Structure formats: structure tokens, C-alpha cells
Amino acid sequence: LGPFCCHSAHLHPVDPVAPASATARMGICQCCCEHKDDDVVVVKPHHDEIETVLHMKVTGKRRALLVGINYRGSRAELRGCINDVNNQKDVLVEHYGFKPEEILMINEDQSQDFWPYKSVIMDGFKWLYDGAQSGDLLFFQYSGHGSQYEGGGVVSDCICPLDCLESAWPEAIILDKEIHAAFYAPLPSGCMAVALFDCCHSGTVADLPVKRDLRLTADQQPRARYMAPPAVAGPKALRAVSGIRQGVLSEALGDHRLWVFSGCQDDQTSADAYCEGTYQGAFTWALITALRSDVWNNACVDLLGQIKANLRGYSQVPALTTTRASYLEEWYMGREPAPAPEARDFVVAGAKRALLIGINYVGTGFELRGCINDVINQKEMLMRQYGFQEKDMLILTEDEPKENWPYKERMVQGMQWLVKGAKKGDLLYLAYSGHGSPAAG
Numbered sequence: 001l002g003p004f005c006c007h008s009a010h011l012h013p014v015d016p017v018a019p020a021s022a023t024a025r026m027g028i029c030q031c032c033c034e035h036k037d038d039d040v041v042v043v044k045p046h047h048d049e050i051e052t053v054l055h056m057k058v059t060g061k062r063r064a065l066l067v068g069i070n071y072r073g074s075r076a077e078l079r080g081c082i083n084d085v086n087n088q089k090d091v092l093v094e095h096y097g098f099k100p101e102e103i104l105m106i107n108e109d110q111s112q113d114f115w116p117y118k119s120v121i122m123d124g125f126k127w128l129y130d131g132a133q134s135g136d137l138l139f140f141q142y143s144g145h146g147s148q149y150e151g152g153g154v155v156s157d158c159i160c161p162l163d164c165l166e167s168a169w170p171e172a173i174i175l176d177k178e179i180h181a182a183f184y185a186p187l188p189s190g191c192m193a194v195a196l197f198d199c200c201h202s203g204t205v206a207d208l209p210v211k212r213d214l215r216l217t218a219d220q221q222p223r224a225r226y227m228a229p230p231a232v233a234g235p236k237a238l239r240a241v242s243g244i245r246q247g248v249l250s251e252a253l254g255d256h257r258l259w260v261f262s263g264c265q266d267d268q269t270s271a272d273a274y275c276e277g278t279y280q281g282a283f284t285w286a287l288i289t290a291l292r293s294d295v296w297n298n299a300c301v302d303l304l305g306q307i308k309a310n311l312r313g314y315s316q317v318p319a320l321t322t323t324r325a326s327y328l329e330e331w332y333m334g335r336e337p338a339p340a341p342e343a344r345d346f347v348v349a350g351a352k353r354a355l356l357i358g359i360n361y362v363g364t365g366f367e368l369r370g371c372i373n374d375v376i377n378q379k380e381m382l383m384r385q386y387g388f389q390e391k392d393m394l395i396l397t398e399d400e401p402k403e404n405w406p407y408k409e410r411m412v413q414g415m416q417w418l419v420k421g422a423k424k425g426d427l428l429y430l431a432y433s434g435h436g437s438p439a440a441g
Contacts, residue, residue, distance in 0.1 A: 057334040058192070060135030062098045064089075065128045068107040069116045069144035069336045074165050076145060078272045079279035082107045084143035084198055087280065091288055092139065096333050104128070108162070116144070118161040118172055123183035137334060143246050143281050146270070149173060159199060184258060192257045197267060198230030198271045198281035249433040256323050259300055259332075261307075262289065264316035283318055286310035288361025297337040301328040311337055350425030354382055354393040355418045359406045359434035362398055366435060374433035382429065394418070406434070 155412035263270035263283030271282040292307035358375035
């Protein structure tokens with residue numbers, strides 16, 4: 001019997017009294033992580049139990065530069081940036097084939113030689129590209145404050161090294177043009193590079209964020225990862241200048257295999273938030289949560305959509321820029337899903353049975369649109385990949401004859417049919433797609 005969890009990891013259950021949104025439902029999936037949405041807690045199976053074999057299109061070496069700055073003891077202190085890069089390091093090692101010695105950590109928890117001063121970060125870029133060639137995979141993450149600098153009538157995006165608190169701008173900040181020169185421009189042909197910026201900086205996504213109450217304590221309210229520039233250096237208000245990501249759109253980079261994920265738009269701030277019991281960047285948390293939910297196999301454009309959904313309730317809209325439209329469909333970090341097993345390779349000693357329930361609530365105030373499609377897709381998957389026969393399955397949807405419509409009585413009968421006569425060696429499968437709700441009593 002398959003494990004139960006939230007079918008879409010961040011959708012509200014139906015209120016038992018008030019009419020529900022036509023897009024809110026809960027059901028079954030094989031994702032995992034623990035999700036807390038208001039008062040609802042959904043516990044999912046641990047991914048270690050269902051982890052796929054690593055399949056990556058990386059023929060050369062890997063290197064990662066991870067920069068996290070908490071600005072401890074300063075007026076600009078953050079709390080989650082070092083957690084961001086520590087979490088990212090774990091992800092790279094455990095799921096994307098990096099070795100610890102292939103990752104350079106720059107943050108205030110390291111020896112002072114690796115504190116995130118501007119010169120140390122710029123040296124880190126040189127280390128990242130040393131000997132890089134076709135087939136390699138390079139990764140860069142920055143978690144910290146971002147800002148904007150105005151000089152000569154031009155507004156530029158920038159990131160804020162530790163020494164910019166006490167030193168003059170622009171000498172102590174890293175301007176967008178410096179990032180272009182250090183990270184974008186040197187990329188060798190055929191070398192894959194992925195960059196993540198969890199800070200206030202540029203982005204160009206047209207849709208707006210969805211907001212909600214987070215119900216956090218006063219101390220746990222998100223802080224903005226935006227550092228106000230000195231009065232003589234900054235614009236009067238945040239502007240959409242697309243600086244950090246603008247170079248990716250340049251024709252000069254057309255042959256570069258480069259993906260840049262950003263936590264927010266030019267005129268927005270990224271949240272330093274309290275997520276799952278610890279301080280971390282909302283964007284980094286949303287990205288890692290999305291990767292985990294798909295067993296670390298995500299097409300880049302799909303990953304962006306999941307990050308947006310996970311950031312529901314934050315006033316920031318993430319974005320993705322790459323050098324070719326076709327790259328949007330490529331697998332994040334070059335990691336592909338393991339080939340699905342052929343049905344003939346799936347051996348079950350006993351019988352197979354499946355009960356598939358999908359309810360669209362057609363014509364009601366609770367109408368959904370995808371639940372019957374879920375059941376159709378599940379049926380095809382079970383037959384094609386796992387050797388189920390049509391006679392082994394009971395389908396309960398509004399598209400079936402009325403005797404198999406998904407009323408409570410028929411669903412209970414279906415569960416009784418599913419387990420009747422079951423014995424050791426059998427495989428039983430139950431999937432429900434539809435609304436869910438808490439019930440008192």
C-alpha cells in the first residue's frame with residue numbers, strides 16, 4: 001500500500017464549512033519532506049528510501065563556490081545565510097556528485113582567511129574557473145545582502161561583501177559588471193555553470209507573488225536581504241535595472257551553458273526567514289524543498305515553478321535566466337532521472353491490485369480539474385511500468401459508470417475489495433486525488 005502525503009506539497013485543504021478554492025486539494029504522491037501549512041501537518045516518506053541512481057551529464061570535474069554572509073554583530077545582521085550555504089553543500093555532495101574538496105566555503109564560520117571580504121570572493125571566482133573546460137560543472141551561490149549603487153547617473157545592482165560595512169562604495173562592493181566579468185564571461189564552451197543569488201538583486205518575471213499570513217512570532221518575521229547604500233552612493237528607490245542577470249541575455253554569451261536563478265526582482269527584497277525551525281533564506285529553502293520533492297530530478301523551468309509555489313506568502317518573485325530557450329527544459333545541474341524499469345523487470349511473487357480514486361466535483365463550488373487525469377496517468381503508469389493488468393484495478397471517478405462514482409459507500413467497498421484475500425507477496429496500491437480536509441470529533 002503506497003504511502004500517503006500531500007499530492008501537491010503546498011495546497012490548502014478544504015475548509016469544512018466555507019466554500020473552497022477550486023484549486024485546493026490534497027491527495028497521494030511519492031514526494032517527501034515534512035510540510036507545515038498553517039495548522040495542517042503532512043509527513044512524507046524519507047527520500048533515502050526511494051532515492052534514484054545518480055544519472056548526470058557531467059563528464060569532467062565539478063567545482064562549487066558557496067558564499068554566505070551573516071554580517072554578525074553589525075547593524076545589517078542576518079541569520080540564515082550561512083545555513084543556506086551549509087545546506088547547499090549537503091545537497092551538492094549527497095545528490096549531485098560533488099566531493100567536499102571540490103567545494104570552497106566562504107563565510108564567517110571559516111578561518112579568517114576565508115571570511116567573505118571582497119578580495120576573498122573575487123579570488124574564489126578565480127579558483128572556480130582554474131582549469132575549467134568543456135564537460136565540467138561549476139556552481140556558485142551567494143546568500144547575503146544585495147543593494148544598488150548609483151554612479152555617473154547609472155544605477156547598478158551589487159552584492160555586499162563583509163567589508164562594505166566599513167569601507168567606501170563602490171570599491172568595497174561587487175558590482176553587476178564585476179560579476180559578469182568574473183563568472184559569466186570566462187565560461188568555456190561546453191562547460192555547465194549554475195548560479196544562485198539569494199539576495200536583493202535583478203530579475204525579470206512578469207507575474208506577481210501570492211501573499212498569505214505566515215503566523216510567525218515577532219522574532220521570526222522575515223528580514224529583508226537588502227542593504228541600504230550610503231546616501232552618496234544609492235538611488236532614491238529600488239529600481240528594475242536587471243544588472244546581475246542582464247549579461248546572461250547578451251548575444252556574446254549565446255554559446256554559454258549558463259543558468260542564473262535569482263531570489264527576487266530588481267525592485268524587491270529577498271527574505272531572511274524562519275523556515276522549518278531554523279533561519280535560512282526563503283529562496284534557498286524553497287529551491288531545496290522543490291528539489292527534494294522531485295527526488296532531485298527537475299527540469300529547470302519546472303523547478304522555477306515549484307520555487308514560486310513554495311514562496312507563496314512572501315513578497316518576492318524568483319526568476320531564471322539562461323542563454324537559450326531550449327536550456328529552460330534541461331535538467332537542473334545535468335541530473336536526469338534514472339531510466340524507468342521495464343515491467344518485465346518488476347517481479348512480484350503474489351497478486352497485484354490497485355484502487356484509483358479521482359474526484360473532480362464537477363459542477364459544484366468545490367470543482368477541481370486534474371483529479372481524473374491523475375487517475376488516468378496512474379493507471380497507465382501501473383500497467384506500463386509495473387505489470388498491472390486492467391482487471392487488477394478498480395477505478396472510481398465521475399467518468400466511470402454511475403455505480404463506480406466516488407461516493408463514500410463505494411470508496412469503502414473499494415478498500416474492502418483491495419485488501420480482501422491479500423497475503424504475503426501481494427502488491428496493493430491505493431491512490432486518491434481530490435479534496436482533503438480536517439474533521440473534528
